Amino acid sequence: MSKGKVWKYGDDVNTDVIYAGKYTYQQMKPEEMASHALEDLDPEFAKDVRPGDVIVAGKNFGCGSSREQAAACLRAAGVQAVVAKSFARIYFRNAINLGLPVLQSKEASENLKSGDDVEIDFAGGKIISGEKVFKFPPLPDSVIGILEAGGLLEWTKKKLERAK
């Protein structure tokens, strides 16, 4: 289990503030993408985020565009998971496909605050912060295979090999 700090945000954090449209059609390296993460929501984030940190937000995280970099830039920034009350549909798919864990927990969303120390027990389905423990529901079976393969591309590669 890796440890990190909480970055806390509100409801409806949209893909434009996670990763601006003006960068979407430029091919960038992961570290460059990370430098623009959450630029229009919290300019401090990209400067101070550390590997293992966790974003905690309210409902409908990732609403808006289908741009995949909104998940990729957070993974590139070292974010180990996003915890939210709920996720927008396309964001949820993109995050899984790129290997960024997205965890639903209303309790964690309501009780954690910025700067809290946090660790995540993926196998046990637990988010731990000091004395507080929050459970998250297991991901659907359909997506576990994709996460285990290391993302959709790897999963598809394996599928193509099997078909040969």
Place this chain on the structure above:
Amino acid sequence: MGQTFSEKALGRKAGKRVRAGDVITVAPDFYLSHDNSSAIIGEFRKLGLKKVVAPEKIVIVLDHIVPAADEKYAQNHKTIREFVAEQGIPNFFDIDAGVCHQVFSEASFALPGKVIMGSDSHTTTYGAFGAFSAGIGRTEMASLWATDEIWLRVPETLRIEFSGRLSPGVYAKDVILKIIGDNGADRANYEAVEFVGPAAGDFSLASRMVLANMAAEMGAKNGYFEADDKTLEWLRARAKADYEIVMSDPDATYEAVLKYDISTIEPQIACPHAVDNVKPVTAVEGKPFHQALIGTCTNGRFEDLAIAAKILKGKKIHPRVRALILPASREVYLEALKKGLIEIFVEARCVIVNPGCGPCLGAHEGILAPGEVVVGTSNRNFKGRMGGRDSEIYLASPATVAASALEGKITDPRKYL
């Protein structure tokens, strides 16, 4: 137990009876991508395949940054053109065509009962024609090109029943803004939204596209209208493939039913910085602004431009306002030109922008400086979307935007009718 449209449309593809909540694997009928095709090509190459499985299902429309605004964008377009030629992809639309959702519909890939995946969040638009269409990401699109398969969760359905008739000065945009404002930007997350009831059929296809397009702004996986005589009339001259109309059963199970008497709705406006921050236009009347935008995949069709032209005819845009007209496609542009709308706009001091996504996503052609305010007909008003972080975006109908552009401040369009 009856089935919803989405259960039926996905069940036909899965080759079995399915219910909301089931996870199935399907081979869609068409898949759409745009400028992001160059990134998809990059992912596809990583899979080590030489050829896409089904080139005839791929539809690519260059629209996001057209013509290319700089060298990087130009390279993206070049990469895509070369890939199209290499793979023999028959359905490629270059920078002259327009916004992908309009072009895809005009070229009649949006057909009743079809299952369509697009790597763009407003792929929901084709529900206006009775199709099942949903947005996906780039990696998923690369995987589709490689396998012609995708996993989908069969969505629950939110049914929205319309009755009554729209009052003068009120349009489809006001209706969908009202619904999103009342119910929130995540009300239909993961769900299908069916627009039904006696008044649903009164909406023109262009208006249905406004509602289905913006279903994405309530989190919907797909939007849906039943195909009717208007749909068949549109398809008569255009449809190049066979299709079958699919409709919900009368005893289908819905997550919820919302009822709207549309005659009670007045002009609406979404205020910064969320699409569900909706107020009656009268509540923010008088707010000064800098740029007006009429067009986009939400409201850039002929009927939208005609409404704006009627208000602008013989008048001048307020001197402090820059007014951009962004037709959704070349076909729309040409019709507007032939019928004299473009002349009215130019006389009124509007700038005509070439069909495409333009400034809507903040990449080019009308970016906002810090502190500036835009009133537009597009579909998103997220912070910084169209430029500076401190800029503000208001969303409204073409009538509200046109009336506001004349006065230089947000204006109720009903005084111009």
